[in-house]
Amino acid sequence: MSAVWRRYHEATKHTVERLRRSRHFLDWANMPDPFRHYEGAPVVDLPADAPAPLCGALEALRGGLGRPNARDGAEFLSQLLFHTAAISATRVVAATGHRYALRVNPSSGNLHPTEFHFATRGLKGWPDGLYHYRPSSHMAEQRATGDWVSGLGLEAPLVFVLTTIAWREAWKYQSRAYRYCCHDMGHAWEALNLAARACGYGTRARGDFRDDELSRMLGVTDEWAMLVVAVDCEAKGTAIRERRWTGGTPNRLSEEIVPYPLIEEVHEAGRELTGERWEQRAGAAEHSYKDDEPFAVVARRRRSALDFRGGERSITLEQLRTLLEAAGRGGFVDPWAYVHRVEGMEPGLYRSNLELVRREDQRVVAAGLSLGQDLAGNSCVTFSMIADLERATALHGERGYRYAHFEAGAIGQRLYIAAEAMGFQSTGIGAFYDDAVHRYLELEQGQVIYHFACGYAVKDERLGPVDHD
Ligand SMILES: Cc1cc2nc3c(=O)[nH]c(=O)nc-3n(C[C@H](O)[C@H](O)[C@H](O)COP(=O)(O)O)c2cc1C
Structure with missing residues (x-):
């Protein structure tokens, strides 16, 4: 099978050298x-x-x-x-x-x-x-x-x-x-x-x-x-x-x-x-939830954090579990977590089932891998979404490349809404050093296709009300 997607993906990976040459x-x-x-x-x-x-x-x-x-x-x-x-x-x-x-x-x-x-x-x-x-x-x-x-x-x-x-x-x-x-x-x-x-x-x-x-x-x-x-x-x-x-x-x-x-x-x-x-x-619910803010309020209040208040508040383990539950499983994408500040958890690198892979402070690494963006280190938790692109394209042909990215975006959207519903914020991060992430996670297969950070946002002084034309 031809693999245009593989060539495209390789050619569009960020590396320090490519950014310097650009x-x-x-x-x-x-x-x-x-x-x-x-x-x-x-x-x-x-x-x-x-x-x-x-x-x-x-x-x-x-x-x-x-x-x-x-x-x-x-x-x-x-x-x-x-x-x-x-x-x-x-x-x-x-x-x-x-x-x-x-x-x-x-x-x-x-x-x-x-x-x-x-x-x-x-x-x-x-x-x-x-x-x-x-x-x-x-x-x-x-x-x-x-x-x-x-x-x-x-x-x-x-x-x-x-x-x-x-x-x-x-x-x-x-x-x-x-x-x-x-x-x-x-x-x-x-x-x-x-x-x-x-x-x-x-x-x-x-x-x-x-x-x-x-x-x-x-x-x-x-x-x-x-x-x-x-x-x-x-x-x-x-x-x-x-x-x-x-x-x-x-x-x-x-x-x-x-x-x-x-x-x-x-x-x-x-x-x-x-x-x-x-x-x-999209499936149907089995539960109903108490203390749940109206969707209408949460969806319209959602904003990407410009940065997070590093070193301040933590999220709870239950909140992290809710994020992971909202992210969902299956399909082609699996999120790994750089846990910086989650109550009751040691800072470290975790897989999506919360299995500890590396026990140490991940702040510098998460920011560094995200093209040096501070927000990935100042968050409470940052995710690397790892996609099985080989499986997606084996099942759906070249078009599977699109589907895996749609899925990562959809997961991101659920994380945005889940975080906002629990009183904190998020930011999608499309810029990362692809192969450096693979080396750090010691991945044998899969490709990182999206990063995502959640935590307490710094105040954005430049926000104003809606303007229509
Ligand atoms: C796919 C995707 C990738 C993004 N990548 C970055 C990023 O690398 N760094 C960053 O600070 N924000 C990133 N963002 C956040 C956008 O900048 C933000 O969504 C946009 O400015 C609109 O603001 P809003 O989310 O508050 O509506 C990304 C958002 C998406 C959806």
């Missing part, structure tokens, strides 16, 4: 717009006063379903997207006074490569059609009317297609950016799963489809379809079957698009559907 600089004048608009497409308002979902954050994480409380399709879509992908804060750049938006779903470099498209069929009071979510103003752009669910590969009254715009990430992270696009996709997917569950409905996801057919159907050019997510909500209205294109022209994101052949190549290789189907389902 001549890359950020071309601010050419920074891609993080907001996509389909200009000229009719926009449909999502009501500002939609009710908050009725579900605890930990309950949603454990597969619980909230009690549906939206009165119609518009309210449902509004509450779902408001807790999945909307703007949730702004940050001010002190030197210039410039403000930029932060969203419910996190994104490497806040560059937001993921776009949310969705098709609806029979939602009460909402015209059937194909839409694109416009987070900058919390509105839906109607790209077509009629039944666009048929042909997406999953049947439900509401089906999302998540796409990625690789250039947005490549502008900053160059060839390594494809990894981050896939992580971001995983975060967005899990943000959507959790919000759907909090609103009362389970989801199903598929990653295997004919990329080109889906892109053609969505009428996208610079966006790559990566995931289809069905939301099993109720349909009450009448369905309009006949399709009519209302279109819209995609806004230009930057003056120039710099090509990254390694990204094109690994994505292209993943187009082939040679392996097993990749389908995921």
Whole structure:
């Protein structure tokens, strides 16, 4: 079997030498717009006063379903997207006074490569059609009317297609950016799963489809379809079957698009559907939880810590266990833990079942391996997510490379929400010295694909309330 993914992965590993040799600089004048608009497409308002979902954050994480409380399709879509992908804060750049938006779903470099498209069929009071979510103003752009669910590969009254715009990430992270696009996709997917569950409905996801057919159907050019997510909500209205294109022209994101052949190549290789189907389902809960903050509050308060208050508070062993439970097992990814400050635990390196592998202070090592980022040492615990990429690609062909990264992103999203629900914070870390991690963990197989840190965040003085355009 050819292994484009292996070449890509090796070529995009961070090493001290490669970073030193890099001549890359950020071309601010050419920074891609993080907001996509389909200009000229009719926009449909999502009501500002939609009710908050009725579900605890930990309950949603454990597969619980909230009690549906939206009165119609518009309210449902509004509450779902408001807790999945909307703007949730702004940050001010002190030197210039410039403000930029932060969203419910996190994104490497806040560059937001993921776009949310969705098709609806029979939602009460909402015209059937194909839409694109416009987070900058919390509105839906109607790209077509009629039944666009048929042909997406999953049947439900509401089906999302998540796409990625690789250039947005490549502008900053160059060839390594494809990894981050896939992580971001995983975060967005899990943000959507959790919000759907909090609103009362389970989801199903598929990653295997004919990329080109889906892109053609969505009428996208610079966006790559990566995931289809069905939301099993109720349909009450009448369905309009006949399709009519209302279109819209995609806004230009930057003056120039710099090509990254390694990204094109690994994505292209993943187009082939040679392996097993990749389908995921969000489960149902068996418990209900006391002292659980509302999901609506936790999801919108979630922020990445800029750094952690090292040397101060610890988390408890029970909290660490809850994090690991939220992270989940199975699939292709296994998190190892650099434990810095967890009550009742010796600082050390642990496997995901909390088996102690190295008994010693891990702060310098965790920060050093994370490209010298202090936050990985100042946290209470930092994770290295180790993926069995050989197994993922043996099962799913080249496309398995995407799936393993989606999974790591989804785990990250659950960690963000779990930590926030327990009163502390997190940060995803895409930058690490790959092979140095492997050597330190003495791995015989597997590749590190994501780092993630949890602890008590330092205060971010530059955060402000939401701005809409
Ligand atoms: C895949 C991924 C990788 C990230 N890598 C880093 C990193 O290496 N260092 C860092 O400080 N933050 C990292 N972040 C955090 C982002 O910078 C953060 O999500 C973004 O600025 C948006 O802020 P928010 O999460 O508060 O919405 C990463 C986030 C994601 C999703």
